Amino acid sequence: MNQLDFIRALPKAELHVHIEGTFEPELMFAIAQRNEVEIPYKSVEEVKQAYNFHNLQSFLDIYYAGANVLIHEQDFYDLAWAYFEKCAEDKVVHTEMFFDPQTHTDRGIAFSTVINGLQRACDDAKERFGISSHLIMCFLRHLSEEAAFETLEQALPYKDQIIGVGLDSSEVGHPPSKFERIFAKAREAGFLVVAHAGEEGPAEYVWEALDLLKVNRIDHGVRSEEDETLMARLIAEKMPLTVCPLSNLKLCVVDDMAKHNIRRLLQKGVHVTVNSDDPSYFGGYMNDNFIAITEALDLTKDELKQLAINSFEASFISDDEKQKWSEQIQAMA
Ligand code: ADE
Ligand code: ZN
Numbered sequence: 001m002n003q004l005d006f007i008r009a010l011p012k013a014e015l016h017v018h019i020e021g022t023f024e025p026e027l028m029f030a031i032a033q034r035n036e037v038e039i040p041y042k043s044v045e046e047v048k049q050a051y052n053f054h055n056l057q058s059f060l061d062i063y064y065a066g067a068n069v070l071i072h073e074q075d076f077y078d079l080a081w082a083y084f085e086k087c088a089e090d091k092v093v094h095t096e097m098f099f100d101p102q103t104h105t106d107r108g109i110a111f112s113t114v115i116n117g118l119q120r121a122c123d124d125a126k127e128r129f130g131i132s133s134h135l136i137m138c139f140l141r142h143l144s145e146e147a148a149f150e151t152l153e154q155a156l157p158y159k160d161q162i163i164g165v166g167l168d169s170s171e172v173g174h175p176p177s178k179f180e181r182i183f184a185k186a187r188e189a190g191f192l193v194v195a196h197a198g199e200e201g202p203a204e205y206v207w208e209a210l211d212l213l214k215v216n217r218i219d220h221g222v223r224s225e226e227d228e229t230l231m232a233r234l235i236a237e238k239m240p241l242t243v244c245p246l247s248n249l250k251l252c253v254v255d256d257m258a259k260h261n262i263r264r265l266l267q268k269g270v271h272v273t274v275n276s277d278d279p280s281y282f283g284g285y286m287n288d289n290f291i292a293i294t295e296a297l298d299l300t301k302d303e304l305k306q307l308a309i310n311s312f313e314a315s316f317i318s319d320d321e322k323q324k325w326s327e328q329i330q331a332m333a
Helices: 003-007 025-035 044-049 057-065 073-090 101-105 111-129 144-159 176-188 203-211 222-226 227-237 243-252 262-270 285-299 301-313 319-330
Strands: 013-019 092-099 130-140 164-168 192-197 217-220 240-243 271-274
Touching: 003 285, 003 301, 013 073, 013 217, 013 240, 013 271, 013 285, 013 301, 025 044, 025 073, 044 243, 057 101, 057 176, 057 217, 057 222, 073 092, 073 111, 092 111, 092 164, 092 319, 101 111, 101 144, 111 130, 130 144, 144 176, 164 176, 176 192, 176 203, 176 262, 192 203, 192 227, 203 217, 203 222, 203 227, 222 227, 222 240, 240 262, 243 285, 262 271, 262 301, 271 285, 271 301, 285 301, 301 319
Parallel strands: 013 092, 092 130, 130 164, 164 192, 192 217, 217 240, 240 271
Antiparallel strands: none
């Protein structure tokens, strides 16, 4: 089997995908039309032309504008369902999806509208495709601690449907320390915790996510390599990094995929995984990310297997499930 077919056949878990970042321009147009919401583009082509980002903020401005057309429960369902169809094509058998409630509640959309639409798609994906999923609610770090506390309050009645909380949006200038108290409260309430750190921000933010937020995983974390002591800690603790190669390229975290550090991190013993982040905006879903790094970095089948096994081991599924997927992947030739 060649590398391409091998990637397609590999079962994978996706641990870093923003459901609002899977919003394809075609669906955005269709939903805008049925909700009679104006968007600042005349065609799908024009939307795609706007996708030439040079950093995280230039992406986020467009990403939040796109999310404005989501109003009804069915819109959130359709958004998530379209993503699950991509998962089925890419052999993503388990996914842990981020959603940003504040992007919607700040526009007057009820928390229940968002979560009910997403949950219904998760239930249908299990039944129709056998894909399992968890929801992770992210706090927008450019907003205040007080706003995050309000959002956590709103989430409590849905505790059984939300496995964890995360931290996303504009990283530089909004260090994890700003959310130390909110993460303590979330952990106390029984949520698992993850945080974006070391994407554009420095290795120092990864330390803060570990020491102050006490995260179960680091999202991105690629800048950890700049700090040898941090690297030793990540390796010793088997701390997962949910790496997003096409995102890093599109947002100029790296200027060439051949210079991406994911293979080096893997070889050094860091628990790295491959993910799509915001696939509609960054040029590809899970398999596109695997293919991009395989071609640029010449990954072997054993390395591909290790990345896929890492994705299950770093996930929030049961130990039995982890073992089942690991054994299935190990047996692949
Ligand atoms: N929100 C959506 N995608 C993001 C990313 N890559 N970094 C931070 N916040 C995000
Ligand atoms: Zn992200």
